[in-house]
Amino acid sequence: MQMLTVDEMSISYGDGPVVLRDVSVTVRPGRVLAVTGASGAGKTTLLHAMAGLLRPRDGVVSVDGQPLRDRDHAVEHRIVLIPQDNGLAPILTAAENLQVALVADGVAAPQARRQTATTLDHLGLATQADQLVEELSGGQQQRTAIARGLALRGGVLLADEVTSELDAGNRQRVLDLLHDEARRGAAVVFATHDPEVAAACEAELHLVEGRAEVVRD
Numbered sequence: 001m002q003m004l005t006v007d008e009m010s011i012s013y014g015d016g017p018v019v020l021r022d023v024s025v026t027v028r029p030g031r032v033l034a035v036t037g038a039s040g041a042g043k044t045t046l047l048h049a050m051a052g053l054l055r056p057r058d059g060v061v062s063v064d065g066q067p068l069r070d071r072d073h074a075v076e077h078r079i080v081l082i083p084q085d086n087g088l089a090p091i092l093t094a095a096e097n098l099q100v101a102l103v104a105d106g107v108a109a110p111q112a113r114r115q116t117a118t119t120l121d122h123l124g125l126a127t128q129a130d131q132l133v134e135e136l137s138g139g140q141q142q143r144t145a146i147a148r149g150l151a152l153r154g155g156v157l158l159a160d161e162v163t164s165e166l167d168a169g170n171r172q173r174v175l176d177l178l179h180d181e182a183r184r185g186a187a188v189v190f191a192t193h194d195p196e197v198a199a200a201c202e203a204e205l206h207l208v209e210g211r212a213e214v215v216r217d
């Protein structure tokens with residue numbers, strides 16, 4: 001199982017100011033790490049760097065001791081990102097969004113269909129499977145994106161504010177599923193504003209204006 005480490009990383013966008021400064025953290029298999037902090041603190045930036053989407057200005061992100069080169073390299077290492085804006089194809093159905101991702105990941109079509117049905121069911125979306133994403137509610141779309149991320153069974157799962165539009169029942173369901181992923185052996189990172197959600201995670205990293213402090217390890 002994968003171990004993700006961030007070592008003295010600083011990031012800026014283009015020539016802009018530094019938005020993360022000297023951040024170091026280790027994400028261990030079997031754990032859920034909450035990344036907390038106010039809006040603009042740098043949570044998404046940190047997750048994008050962990051996903052191989054952003055290149056650090058200084059420092060390094062490594063997976064199993066190997067410096068992460070780019071997004072393709074991260075995908076090879078089974079680093080899955082559930083983005084804040086859900087990243088779904090709006091004119092495909094909920095089920096098609098999962099199947100396309102699974103088939104692209106090398107899963108045979110019949111198996112992809114089974115995995116899709118099971119995962120949508122876990123998220124309470126069995127009756128929405130054949131609905132177009134653009135016709136789903138915001139919370140249903142968010143749960144579809146979570147289902148897609150879970151169905152891929154990554155070694156590292158990066159979930160960016162994925163419970164922001166969910167009611168209490170669904171929020172708890174998603175938290176339980178993220179902890180199930182950790183029990184399966186995945187290293188899970190969960191960015192959230194919500195202190196209650198963060199308190200339910202084993203480890204917590206708190207960002208303040210781009211600097212990180214470990215709350216629980």
Ligand SMILES: Nc1ncnc2c1ncn2[C@@H]1O[C@H](COP(=O)(O)OP(=O)(O)OP(=O)(O)O)[C@@H](O)[C@H]1O
Binds near residue numbers: 043046
């Ligand atoms: N593409 C970009 N170009 C330039 N600056 C950016 C870009 N994306 C983010 N930033 C800046 O980086 C800082 C951190 O943003 P980030 O989105 O990582 O914060 P966040 O903690 O995820 O916020 P939120 O909780 O509102 O999603 C902010 O000051 C933001 O303006």
